[in-house]
Amino acid sequence: MNVPQRNDRLRRTYGFDEISLSPNGQTLDPSLCDVKTNLGKYQLTTPIIASAMDSVVSPSSISQLADEGVLGVLNLQGLWTRYEDVESRLEDIQLAGDESFVGLMQKLYAAPVQTDLVAKRIEKIKKNNKLVAVSSVPQEVEGLEPIIAEAGANFLFVQSTVTSIKHTGVFPSLDLNKLCKTSKLTIIAGNCSSYKIALELMETGIAGLLVGIGPGAACTSRGVLGVGVPMATAIMDCAEARDEFERQTGKRICVIGDGGIVISGDICKAIACGADAVMIGSPLAKAKNAPGRGYHWGMATPSPVLPRGTRIKVGSVGTYQQIINGPAAFDNGCHNLIGALKTSMGTMGAKNIVEMQKAEIIIAPTILTEGKVYQQSQRLGMGSVK
């Protein structure tokens, strides 16, 4: 009798909490570590990009982020292009109860995107910043791209939960190839999580690839859709595609790990897995003057028929400077993200991002290897023990 085998052929994948970096060579002073990275023709001061989420990026916070070397991306389907007055809506979200939150989100995001507000927001950002980055869902890109380019933006993130180049839709879908050829904007697209799709997307001419399906702190795709790929594996696979694409074409695409990054150690791991940059939401939503006012929510939440983000109370842990460049006043990985990355790179002997991508990774599930310590810490009423 034939024994079925599908069960035995399934591939084991890994999340950040299941891996760790293993120092196994020379070391380096953190001050000698270079964290610059490239996104298309631009060089970014740090590999940190702020997520295109209303709780993370507003026109005014973009300057504060830029001061710390972080590129903030404004969501063009967010509140800032639907309302003239956004602050009062952010306050409503802050004050909403858990029961009424999803309904409120569905109502707030039902207002139409106003193209004049799109231009206005971008121009405002341009006035105060050298680089302007915005995001849009694929189905709105064709209409918005001329306005975005005209208003002076540099980067356009074409972002949906899962992106493929062979989408079958009711309406004709976005032609990424054409967009990359004709637009003067630097195009970043995603999200994806596999080698094959990563390679297909890179062939369209994009400058950056967003990697990450389902792992975000404010994302419930895995519960609602059953869909999601643990981040360590997703980044490793897409980084292999980038390397293969570079071998074939000589062109290096920026792989951006997007989602599931909670503390500084996760940034270090993402880059060791092969990311050239990371896109983070919740760590920045914890800033004292973040737009989310102590809350963080997913951009799929407002879906009128199938909301699948959630709202998280993240509180406030310090200024953008403390969070991004320190000095740290907390010991739990929420402060001095760049300092932690440099120290980790020094520990792993990596002079720059590309060298860090070759760090030795081991499988070491936190919950298994630290179980007793964790339990003990809980018993003793400790804060955080890693």
Added chain:
Amino acid sequence: MNVPQRNDRLRRTYGFDEISLSPNGQTLDPSLCDVKTNLGKYQLTTPIIASAMDSVVSPSSISQLADEGVLGVLNLQGLWTRYEDVESRLEDIQLAGDESFVGLMQKLYAAPVQTDLVAKRIEKIKKNNKLVAVSSVPQEVEGLEPIIAEAGANFLFVQSTVTSIKHTGVFPSLDLNKLCKTSKLTIIAGNCSSYKIALELMETGIAGLLVGIGPGAACTSRGVLGVGVPMATAIMDCAEARDEFERQTGKRICVIGDGGIVISGDICKAIACGADAVMIGSPLAKAKNAPGRGYHWGMATPSPVLPRGTRIKVGSVGTYQQIINGPAAFDNGCHNLIGALKTSMGTMGAKNIVEMQKAEIIIAPTILTEGKVYQQSQRLGMGSVK
């Protein structure tokens, strides 16, 4: 010295929480996804079947479920065939304390099944619905089948915890072969969880196979009997048997994943594992006007000598429409089960159920890959973070 090896030959099996779907091809608008499925000669609007449990299906709820495309199955060994007045008993169960619950169940289900009530209930359902489905334990089938058929039912679910075609009993056991040949009813049988038994059961002539031993939310078989097979593996194995049977005979049996389905993502996973339909209990017991009145209990609970179900307080999360077809007002997978399935199918590029059965599955244990996020969310007092 010979080293023993049984330990090393054990097969690793997987539950829903250990797998995830990995998008790796084209995508599709959810509105283009077709969720219809076949059960014998009938086509079902959706692949969702409501469990034959007293907390989930009553004669009147069957119409409400049918309005949403869900086939409700009435348990013929439940309260509705033992009592003329069932509502007062459901109220007793609702009001029972945790200590007295099992005793009450044992008493309530000790009343004999009345064959006139069997006919009466079926006729009532038939009056309001096109399709009537009922279930019975194997040992009562021979006596009840003529009454069931006469009363106008379409489907007979022959269901016990573990079914085999070679049962040795004190009394002669049900001849499934004969039943399938002689009955005009569409016969569905189970439960089973292995390739071999699935194949043997399919050869009897059944139209549908119930797959799932021990995983249900209200089932304690694994604790009491040590018996149970994680759902992802069980469905994958039985789906392979279905495919093999179809290769041999040209006949396609409907594999129904039954048990352990808690949120919409589980339905998506069950179908990706190979199920043609799912039978769900607790997600529907959460409907505002579900028979269980905010509670859900297993049908093995009333056993006079070895109760092994339990009662769960599931509360009420919305109407049947919200739960099954949305729009969703919650973001945790309890609303819009069909919308979530279609969105998941679109994400995986599956036009229909058969294509969804080929989706790429990965091993990604929730508790390991999301450990820190989960802990963090708990610390921050969040609701649900997936």
Added chain:
Amino acid sequence: MNVPQRNDRLRRTYGFDEISLSPNGQTLDPSLCDVKTNLGKYQLTTPIIASAMDSVVSPSSISQLADEGVLGVLNLQGLWTRYEDVESRLEDIQLAGDESFVGLMQKLYAAPVQTDLVAKRIEKIKKNNKLVAVSSVPQEVEGLEPIIAEAGANFLFVQSTVTSIKHTGVFPSLDLNKLCKTSKLTIIAGNCSSYKIALELMETGIAGLLVGIGPGAACTSRGVLGVGVPMATAIMDCAEARDEFERQTGKRICVIGDGGIVISGDICKAIACGADAVMIGSPLAKAKNAPGRGYHWGMATPSPVLPRGTRIKVGSVGTYQQIINGPAAFDNGCHNLIGALKTSMGTMGAKNIVEMQKAEIIIAPTILTEGKVYQQSQRLGMGSVK
């Protein structure tokens, strides 16, 4: 450079919570399942033996256990041979605070064993029971054996945490070979957990082998000593040794799974792993009139220099009859242990203990496969969900 490999050669072992039984053949009415087992020349009504622990077995409880088919073993280094009046000491233990418990135990068990009490206790038990079983640590066996035999006992359990036949001690150690040859008592020895030691112990002439190191509910060996072998693997390995010994000699030794058995499903699993019988403590300490009065403690606890048992509040869940033979009033595996075993055997198509030892076992870690359900149940405030 040579890469070290010890890490990669380590063997993965399994506990009860990591395995499950997978029905994969015919089924059987539970009433047709025979649970009798053999221990030396004696046949036991059920495969359940009550642990030689003061919280589980007293001279008077032995009769009550025997009425239910369970063989109770009196610990000859327990309170009953140290004190004339034991009940007041049991009350002291019951009333001790968590802080003072270990000190009290050390004091209570510092009193010397009185050989006249040994004889007296055995004679008392003999008066009311057909079979008398007692236990002793190896170093006391030589002195006590004549008294035990003279007083009319049938079984002598020679039991220590870890037993080998090549012990190097300050004083000459027990010669098991000689004991088995010269004593008219049926000798059971242990504990052990490996194929090699099991085989060596069987060659001494023992009738039964106790298998289990470190897994007991009241045992802290794993934390204190770092020593312990998960039960499923330990039983599987020793059962292979038993089969090998039977092939070589034609003699079948009774393998007794001892420790880590908490609910009825664990008994089913232990036997499926290859055990001929199980020795259980905590499930019986929960009886209304168990000697422990709602508490359970390990027999290594009183060690004057290195206590490594603990005291557990187990409460009271019912009578010996409810716990052992039902009918069950709870659905969580604490009632009707034998009924559950028979139902499990019927489910697995096993007519007797030897057939049950061939049941299909799968790896299915409870915490991984049932994670979400468990979390959900916690959120909903449920009691126990399996």
Added chain:
Amino acid sequence: MNVPQRNDRLRRTYGFDEISLSPNGQTLDPSLCDVKTNLGKYQLTTPIIASAMDSVVSPSSISQLADEGVLGVLNLQGLWTRYEDVESRLEDIQLAGDESFVGLMQKLYAAPVQTDLVAKRIEKIKKNNKLVAVSSVPQEVEGLEPIIAEAGANFLFVQSTVTSIKHTGVFPSLDLNKLCKTSKLTIIAGNCSSYKIALELMETGIAGLLVGIGPGAACTSRGVLGVGVPMATAIMDCAEARDEFERQTGKRICVIGDGGIVISGDICKAIACGADAVMIGSPLAKAKNAPGRGYHWGMATPSPVLPRGTRIKVGSVGTYQQIINGPAAFDNGCHNLIGALKTSMGTMGAKNIVEMQKAEIIIAPTILTEGKVYQQSQRLGMGSVK
């Protein structure tokens, strides 16, 4: 299409909580087990070394530790070389709130190390003890070594989070080869966690190697930097390097497991993994008169820019004698560490440390194999169940 494989090539590593010792041979009376070990030309009474942390070792506690056979190491970058009056600073730390703790640490440790205090502390210790051990970070060693040697110390621990022999720094880095050749002190260096680095460090001429990156109870490296290697694997790998080095040179280096040791069972496991000694912090910080006054904190905590230790309230569980040599009054592995080690060695049939290093190790994750028991214990409100 090439399938990426980095994910599949990752190495699985293990922490103490994932392994267990499996008795599989002869046994031995604990009183016959010899726990002495060698560190360079010195023989240590026990394999326990107290961590160079201000919460664990002070000049006066060194004598108390020595009375119990434990070598205490004074941290020369700790409070004792920065302040004349240390006790008032320890009190400040004790009284600090969770919010202000990191800031206080940063301030306290900003004071400069005074070389006259270095000499004074060592001389004071020398007066009362035969052996004096101190530690320093690599960058301060060159300046301090003459003072340390002159003051009469025996051991110098050159210790940083991650040590390599090929460090690239802003300033010239320590030449370990030269230090080992020219200093009359016995040099111990670390920390490291891999076979390759261990071998390179041994070739410099050190007498002892500190093994352990990231696992300590008061260390948050894994969360902040993403860096850390589970202890069981780290020790196994470095012990293989030691054996290889001994084969090549005939010289045996002392491998010291440093970090992640919480209870006595962990010491037994560390040695079974191949350690010749262990360095422990939190178990000794629990002593009634430990310098930390009921608290324990990491020495990386005071970092002005990236603190990555934490403060843990460990409370007080007994005297140094109870903790190290017993007798134990608790059953959870916090008392009688040496008694537990000897008993474990007896159980494993190991006459000395070198034999214990060959004990059979199995993979048996605590959280998986004991899940149900643990949950049950929690439900029942038990203290600790192992």
